[in-house]
Amino acid sequence: xxxxxxxxxxxxxxxxxxxxxxxxxxxxxxxxxxxxxxxxxxxxxxxxxxxxxxxxxxxxxxxxxxxxxxxxxxxxxxxxxxxxxxxxxxxxxxxxxxxxxxxxxxxxxxxxxxxxxxxxxxxxxxxxxxxxxxxxxxxxxxxxxxxxxxxxxxxxxxxxxxxxxxxxxxxxxxxxxxxxxxxxxxxxxxxxxxxxxxxxxxxxxxxxxxxxxxxxxxxxxxxxxxxxxxxxxxxxxxxxxxxxxxxxxxxxxxxxxxxxxxxxxxxxxxxxxxxxxxxxxxxxxxxxxxxxxxxxxxxxxxxxxxxxxxxxxxxxxxxxxxxxxxxxxxxxxxxxxxxxxxxxxxxxxxxxxxxxxxxxxxxxxxxxxxxxxxxxxxxxxxxxxxxxxxxxxxxxxxxxxxxxxxxxxxxxxxxxxxxxxxx
RNA sequence: GGAAGGGUGGCCGAGUGGACGAAGGCGCGGCGCUGGAAACGCCGUGUACGGGUUUCCCCGUACCGAGGGUUCGAAUCCCUCCCCUUCCGCCA
Numbered sequence: 001x002x003x004x005x006x007x008x009x010x011x012x013x014x015x016x017x018x019x020x021x022x023x024x025x026x027x028x029x030x031x032x033x034x035x036x037x038x039x040x041x042x043x044x045x046x047x048x049x050x051x052x053x054x055x056x057x058x059x060x061x062x063x064x065x066x067x068x069x070x071x072x073x074x075x076x077x078x079x080x081x082x083x084x085x086x087x088x089x090x091x092x093x094x095x096x097x098x099x100x101x102x103x104x105x106x107x108x109x110x111x112x113x114x115x116x117x118x119x120x121x122x123x124x125x126x127x128x129x130x131x132x133x134x135x136x137x138x139x140x141x142x143x144x145x146x147x148x149x150x151x152x153x154x155x156x157x158x159x160x161x162x163x164x165x166x167x168x169x170x171x172x173x174x175x176x177x178x179x180x181x182x183x184x185x186x187x188x189x190x191x192x193x194x195x196x197x198x199x200x201x202x203x204x205x206x207x208x209x210x211x212x213x214x215x216x217x218x219x220x221x222x223x224x225x226x227x228x229x230x231x232x233x234x235x236x237x238x239x240x241x242x243x244x245x246x247x248x249x250x251x252x253x254x255x256x257x258x259x260x261x262x263x264x265x266x267x268x269x270x271x272x273x274x275x276x277x278x279x280x281x282x283x284x285x286x287x288x289x290x291x292x293x294x295x296x297x298x299x300x301x302x303x304x305x306x307x308x309x310x311x312x313x314x315x316x317x318x319x320x321x322x323x324x325x326x327x328x329x330x331x332x333x334x335x336x337x338x339x340x341x342x343x344x345x346x347x348x349x350x351x352x353x354x355x356x357x358x359x360x361x362x363x364x365x366x367x368x369x370x371x372x373x374x375x376x377x378x379x380x381x382x383x384x385x386x387x388x389x390x391x392x393x394x395x396x397x398x399x400x401x402x403x404x405x406x407x408x409x410x411x412x413x414x415x416x417x418x419x420x421x422x423x
Numbered sequence: 424g425g426a427a428g429g430g431u432g433g434c435c436g437a438g439u440g441g442a443c444g445a446a447g448g449c450g451c452g453g454c455g456c457u458g459g460a461a462a463c464g465c466c467g468u469g470u471a472c473g474g475g476u477u478u479c480c481c482c483g484u485a486c487c488g489a490g491g492g493u494u495c496g497a498a499u500c501c502c503u504c505c506c507c508u509u510c511c512g513c514c515a
Contacts, residue, residue, distance in 0.1 A: 040473065040474090043472075044473060044483095046484080048474095048483075050483085050484060050485090051482095051483055051484070057495055059495095060441085060496070061441040061442080061496075064441085065441085070495080071495095073495075074495045077495045244470095369433095374479095
């Protein structure tokens with residue numbers, strides 16, 4: 001949520017920065033200002049009426065104690081009360097509208113974010129590694145996986161429909177090995193390993209920004225009013241919601257391995273083959289809860305921590321800085337890490353590292369008490385460290401051999417217990 | 424799923440319809456005492472929003488798990504929900 005105070009104080013600035021995402025957004029700010037003006041005027045009226053009511057109520061108590069008649073004053077208070085009620089109703093309406101509106105406005109992009117329309121305008125920041133030179137026609141991961149008996153698309157669909165895959169044998173072990181490798185790496189860097197709930201309440205998703213705007217992307221358990229998490233970012237970031245942290249407790253680094261559930265509404269026909277886009281995939285997530293002064297420095301380090309996984313696995317990648325038009329809802333700045341996929345002859349997103357500044361903290365009401373004793377919102381960051389399904393695809397493709405077997409990246413051999421995956 | 428008890432400030436804890444933002448204690452901060460410290464004494468110590476003045480100062484409103492209700496007036500009474508503890512049942 002953007003700071004209403006900022007909108008009120010510098011509406012022009014807010015409009016300009018939001019327009020870099022989408023020209024349409026500036027209009028919403030005018031609506032916010034109108035509602036806010038009405039809200040404040042109602043509030044002033046109501047509060048002075050209440051002050052009067054409180055004064056008179058006390059008077060009644062006094063009169064009664066003295067054994068005097070108080071019916072006249074009571075009548076007056078009743079009148080004030082009905083006066084309050086009318087305005088109160090309108091106030092609640094206005095506040096509801098204002099909140100819904102505010103919850104649907106995305107975060108302001110940071111000044112440093114390149115201005116652009118879509119992913120075409122993203123900025124490549126750096127590359128690491130060389131795409132492999134095979135000397136034969138590389139196969140896509142779904143063919144490699146099927147031939148090795150580790151990816152079973154037919155049976156996945158039989159159980160649950162399209163975009164669900166059964167992973168078996170060395171594939172299942174690969175997943176487990178990657179999970180351990182990643183968690184071990186991040187733990188060593190000071191991230192606290194967490195095993196969070198995978199089902200969360202609606203307000204938790206509102207805290208990180210998935211609700212109310214992206215309801216259709218989520219799986220919901222209707223009877224219990226719970227949603228399946230689309231990423232571990234959701235429970236991890238919300239861990240300290242409603243709390244006032246001590247300044248010394250910051251920064252907080254968290255990591256978790258969880259499955260992620262996404263309905264992928266609106267991505268029909270995209271990445272329909274293979275395991276690039278699934279309704280269920282695993283991911284190791286990184287979350288940081290930090291002091292506002294250091295959040296951009298923390299973003300650089302978070303991104304490097306995610307990159308480290310790809311370096312360790314020897315997978316070629318590049319880092320791109322998302323342009324304003326491609327930025328996610330809650331993010332002020334995002335680096336995507338894209339891994340090389342030989343079958344597609346291009347880099348594909350495998351991690352997304354964002355600084356949300358105080359956008360989520362405001363929604364979650366997570367604050368800290370600074371050295372002057374003032375309560376301030378924390379900054380929150382998150383990044384994949386990294387998506388395991390896509391890592392498996394990348395390993396199968398980048399480490400494939402002409403005979404259909406797959407070499408295991410050296411760093412993973414002890415975790416997996418083999419040097420090569422073959423039939 | 425059933426039964427009982429409970430949720431009050433940073434913490435503990437009192438408060439069952441009227442001067443209660445809330446006793447008391449702890450903690451924290453300041454001052455005093457002291458060569459210094461402990462102990463002791465005195466004073467202070469929540470948050471959010473709105474308004475004034477643009478100051479961290481004043482005024483007002485709200486907040487005693489959350490939301491509704493009763494009442495001239497609710498921490499206190501009623502309803503719904505959430506959470507915690509204990510016991511029983513069930514279960515991995």
